[in-house]
Amino acid sequence: MAARKSAPKKPVKSNTSKEELLNHYREMLLIRRFEEKAGQLYGMGLIGGFCHLYIGQEAVVVGLEAAAKEGDKRLTSYRDHGHMLACGMDPKGVMAELTGREGGYSKGKGGSMHMFSTEKHFYGGHGIVGAQVPIGTGLAFADKYLENGGVTFTYFGDGAANQGQVYESFNMASLWQLPVIYVVENNQYAMGTSLQRSSSTPDIYTRGEAFGIPGEAVDGMDVLAVKEAGLRATEHCRSGNGPYILEMKTYRYRGHSMSDPAKYRTREEVQKIREERDAIEHVRELILQGKHASEDELKAIDKEIKGIVNDAAEFSKNSPEPALEELWTDIYADDTRLGVHA
Amino acid sequence: MATEVLMPALSPTMEEGTLAKWLVKEGDEVASGDIIAEIETDKATMEFEAVDEGIIGKILVEEGTEGVKVNTPIAVLIEEGESADDIAAPAAAQADAAAPDTTDAPVEAKAAAQPITPVIPAEADIPEGTEMRSTTVREALRDAMAEEMRADDAVFLMGEEVAEYQGAYKISQGLLDEFGAKRVIDTPITEHGFTGLATGAAMGGLKPIVEFMTFNFAMQAIDHIINTAAKTRYMSGGQMSCPIVFRGANGAAARVAAQHSQDYAAWYAQIPGLHVAMPYSAADAKGLLKSAIRDENPVVFLENELLYGQSFEVPVLDNYTVPFGKARIWREGNDVTIVSFGIGMKYALEAADALAEDGISAEVIDLRTLRPLDYNTVINSVMKTNRCITVEEGWPVASIGNHLSATIMERAFDYLDAPVINLTGKDVPMPYAANLEKLALVTTKEVIDAAKAVTYR
């Protein structure tokens, strides 16, 4: 089971329908506009603490969600807004969590980094770098135990790939043939540390080899290539062959979090990728070239997305802060405060 | 010269064992390295090899004898031409002074296996007339897991050596046979990984029991216990739960020194979102573990290796559970309240016996769970006795005793006739040397002295 680097795939227009392209466009655009809005609200002091934007990486979650089936699970790090929107969580609930309001997915108690949705099988939102990797492996363990055919998408960063628990997970996942897809979102930086400065070997997708886990590198800026890789990975897992690694070569345009001046890279470096590899632009061109929609029709979509994001922002401003009693709830299942030293 | 073959200590905590089988008979010649007997320890059946060569002159302890104390002579080894009666008389007396005294231990001695019964039976959780059976803590823990696994398919056990080896401390004996490899799972040595994995499995709808070989190794995994398991419900606004039990041996065993001897009670008791139990008796071990497995919250369940082989009366009931947050009063008294939990109860109860002889009547409270903690039982007792000492094995800084002292000060200040004394392990890493180890641990004598100090005797 050798790791392989997939040949850079030029999207094949014939098997990508108009409807699918427009969906990808719409979903990626929703994430980008949502994140831009979150950045704005942060600037206005409505969002506090850490806030990690996903701008630039949209094709990764959108492509993989297109390969997922109902019942599949997903979880990621603190850079989680895109994942939540892509799996169908309500932008209002996500934005209201960012502003720490009652209407947020965690009633305002989780914040940007800690959100969950049982309904959409989104298992967080994890603030400890790498911690989601064994947790995702455990979700896959549960799927296998319950024989429900589910697959768990476990996302983590290039920095997280250096955590020991990742390799402890690889070993168990392969040993027990667990249906888990490890998605490394290699955006080339962990805060200010580039991959070259943190990793002894550059190709993260090969790191499963020692455990017999196949892996492939994927152009994470190409939503169609991502989806195809996702289909290969899910097929592998669902056929009972155990885990699979997808290294998504991607890039984040903004700083690590809102307070990062990003002095560790040049403005030109960012600009070059935006101009040459932007995932949304790429799909937009495919749509226009294939005459699937006109400029005007795309503008209408842009407007619709703006509306959704503005509504989410309004909701997140107007939703009240959580009631003060909420301080004491959701600590234990029975919530009788037994066990809480008040 | 004839030499005695002594009952060996085959585990750090073994004090006695069963001489299961002799593989040699009188008159047989043995060379060093020959297996001469099979001995059952509290954990396993071990082969016992001859150290010296010679002839088995006499077998002193018949096979099948239980409760043979460590260092009891079990056979006499002679040289060609000698008789077994040539054995040097003082040999037994030369036995290592620090070892458990064996000179007065008849081979059938079973004193340590006598079940201990609380003076005050636990509240209403055992109906009048219930049959009681003498059970070790080890068996009680196994029974609790087996019963809950029979009742709920989502419950499974994972950890190092829990399946094929039957448990490093034999707690999971027989579970693999009954439940199969799907539900009794040997993990690689990967605490951080399997704790995270089990936590994820709990979020995914299962009810894992994670056995840590000992809690010392859970430090590699504590991030998932605290940051994941304990906080998930709160961080998800109540949407998601993490019903999981982390269990295993906690605290000092015997002579295993600094990295293997640590009591984590106060550490875990500090974490909102966790439930924490630390039972002393077998009945509580069973009842609390059953409650823990059914709990929708993550539970840290702290056991003690030295108690595993200890027998207690356990009620024969189909569905015996012990609630969290309810202390057990083991002994009623009027002069001083002694609060403890886990192995600390051993010292507390021994001290109470000794104090009674001096006319001091001690009330002994076993907290049983540290989160939730039964403050009311402690406060009510202190209001009656006006004095309190706490006993635990952990370190003195930020101990459970410190927390209780503060609570007593807040809620019963005017009732106190003496300052509360917190007895704890000493503020040092656990030393290896037998004499220093003894010094590092809390002792019965310290409890007696403290009780006398607060009663001004």
Ligand SMILES: Cc1ncc(C[n+]2csc(CCOP(=O)(O)OP(=O)(O)O)c2C)c(N)n1
């Ligand atoms: C265990 C741990 N160490 C350090 C941090 C602080 N920290 C937060 S994000 C981060 C960088 C992670 O980079 P990467 O895994 O590449 O993910 P990205 O932010 O690029 O999505 C660090 C060091 C943390 N949250 N957890």
Ligand SMILES: [Mg+2]
């Ligand atoms: Mg990164």
